[in-house]
Structure formats: structure tokens, C-alpha cells
Amino acid sequence: MNDCKILIIVSHFQPPITGGEIYNDKLYKYLANKFHQVEVVSIYDTPFRFKGGFIFRNLWFIKLLYYRKNNMIIIEDIVRSSDLFIFNITNNLLRGAFRKNIKTIPLVHHTYSSLEKNRFNQTLKIIYEYLFMFFADKIIVNSAFTQEEVYKIIKKRNKDVLIAHPGLSIHNYKKNIKDGRNLELLFVGSVTRRKDVKTIIDSLYILISKYNMSNVRLHIVGALDKESDYSLEVRDICKSLNLEENVKFHGRVNDDMLAILYSNSDIFVFSSLWEGFGMVLAEAMHYKLPIVATNVGAIPFLVKDGVNGFLIPPGDSEKMAYSIFRLIKNPKSREMIGKINYEKSLEFNWENTFERIEKFIVY
16 A cells, blocks of 8 residues: 555645535545655646636546556545546546556535536536546545435445545533523534525524514624625624624634634524535534524434424524524523533544545555
């Protein structure tokens, strides 16, 4: 294995922000500590960075990789499926003739075709993802849900697929220092349309206006610049509903501050329209928080309705508000759910995950 090069191809690598980027970053560091030759290539390292340049990038990867070492393992983030599907086909069909031992292994945090609303664009992405994964050697996914999404696309259930859950990165657990006067809700994630923060804002308004919960505060933690127009729209809604005193936008925070926010919160709320896993849910579980989340994607694999939280239909602010209200009125239930969640969070361990990936890619 020492003479084998490991190449990880991602969209961009530094600094990691999203759950998938954090996963990629940690996997790279783990493999770099295990093997002599581990390298990362991002889309920003490639030429042809213009709309429609994906065909040229595919050809660039073929030329780049076929002039390199004969013994190579390539881990490919599915976000780059359009840039690599021709390479994966070519490698699968021609590596024997060129005497190249190049193994391709897609890393799937979630499928992107499932997020596309435009029918034509969705069809194109399904084609990219099908060819990208079908002609690969093995596939790594982050959840059983994502595995099923992969099988739906490639129409092949005998593909060698490893489920490798994300682990938890818990920093400096802080003792809760709440003042006891307010009830704190926490959302962690980029303020984007996919995360549907508007639903949480609407549910907060319902809690205050319908359930007389004026002491509820909402903390929104995550990037505000990914979809700046949407962030501005969410802020304007808060202003129009007179919620500015009840909502605090923290933006991105460091690990210590995030630990403080988790430990000082009472309920974790998550309104995403789609998740391949949902690392922040596992983090909230570690901090013993009950969860109110949408019943989409992989979320129901983590949150069981009425067991360790409540699940609501996406976009349903009324049900979200009612679910939060039920938890507010029952502190003992919140405590019991918190204990269940903490025990469940112990399943998520980076070291175990990466040891399994190491064995999977080598053999």
C-alpha cells in the first residue's frame, strides 16, 4: 500500500464550513497520517472554470491522471460528478489496456439531482450521477438513506457500498449558565433556501402571538453570505413581525462559541428541506437537546417522532410551533429526550468511521 497514491477530489477544500466539507477535511487528515502519498485536488485547481466547461474538465482529469502513478485510489466528492463522469467511464473501460491500476470511489454526502427543481436540469444531473457512480469501483455514503438514493439512481443493488456515518467534533463542553428567564431555541446551518429558516421564524411568531410565549428567543448560527438575498429577506421578515428582540443572528462562530450556544439552549430546531445526514442533529443530541425537525431526507433516520424529538412536514410552521410548545410545557419530557439523544450521539465516532473507510478503499 505504501506505493499507492490516494487522491481526494473535492469542490473546494479550505476552510471547511458545511457538514460534507468537514467530513472531507477530516478524512484527508486521517488518511494523510496513515499513508505517505495523499493529495487533494479541488475544482479551483483546474482550468476551464466557466459555464459549460465540465466536458473540458473531464478531459483534463483524464490527461492529468493517466500521466501519473499507475497505482492510485481516487476518492471523488459527488459534488464533482459532472467533472468526473467521463473520466470514470474512460478509466473503467481502458485502464486494463493502459495497464493503469486506478480505482475510483465516489463519496456521496447526498445526491444533487434530488435537490434540483427544474425538470431538465434534474434529468441532466441524474445522467451525470448515474454514469459517475455506475462506472466507479466502490461507493462511500454517509447514511442508509443516502445508500437508497444511490441505488435508485444506478439501478444496481449489488454495488459495493459502505455506509460511513459522520462523527462528532465536540469542543470544550461548557456548563449551562442560563439565566432561567428565557427559553432558548437554536438553529445551526447556513441561512439558505434549502434550510428554510423562514419556517422557523414563522413558528416563533406563532409561539409568541398564539401561545403567549414571549420569553422564547431564537439563535441562528451559520453563514449569512451563501445566499445573501435570502438572508436579507429573512431579516426583513423578522423586522416586519417585530421579532428583532427575539431573534439573534450569530453568523459563523468558532468551536468554543458553538459549544456555549449548544449547551445554553433548550430545544434544537431544524427546518431543512433536504438532508443526506444532518451532522448538526447529531451534535444537538450530544448536548442533550430535544429536537424539532422536518421529516425529510435522512432526518427520520436520526430523529424518531415522539421518541427523541418531533418531526413535522417541511414548511409547516404551525406544527413546528405546536411541537416546540409541547416541549416547552413539559420540562421532564425535554430532560428524558435529552438523555436518549446523548446516548444515541455516542454512536457517531470519527475514528471508527475512518478506520472502516481505510479498510474499504484498500481491499
